[in-house]
Amino acid sequence: MQEKRNKTGRNPKLDPKTHCVMVRFDDAEWNKFLSMYERSGVYARAVFLKAHFFGKPFKVLTVDKTLVDYYTKLSDFYTQFRAIGTNYNQVVKELRCHFSEKKAMALLYKLERHTIELVRLSREIVELSRKMEAQWSQKSV
Structure with missing residues (x-):
């Protein structure tokens, strides 16, 4: 039996992200994380965490x-x-x-x-x- 696909909505992703991990920070860690994230210039905190966790290089640009x-x-x-x-x-x-x-x-x-x-x-x-x-x-x- 063939699946009927709606013509509306998004196309399904080839490799969907289905696993979620939660991390909790205390105030000092959260402030340090936010300062690192802001300096990185990455558009999302999750992307920043994944890049940092898996060792992908990212640039920190600071302009004084x-x-x-x-x-x-x-x-x-x-x-x-x-x-x-x-x-x-x-x-x-x-x-x-x-x-x-x-x-x-x-x-x-x-x-x-x-x-x-x-x-x-x-x-x-x-x-x-x-x-x-x-x-x-x-x-x-």
């Missing part, structure tokens, strides 16, 4: 928003710093051409003081970047 913001702002600052360096020689040439020697020297002295301040600031930025990198590498371990 503060680190991304920091590098974006650092890149913007570097662009501005390069623009200042590019214009520096042009400013010195214009000072020589359009001002008397005494006035040009006074303006060059001011320019030199501001340049020294920029160098100090750039060294401070490099030091802060090193500290941030050291902190970030400690977090990732």
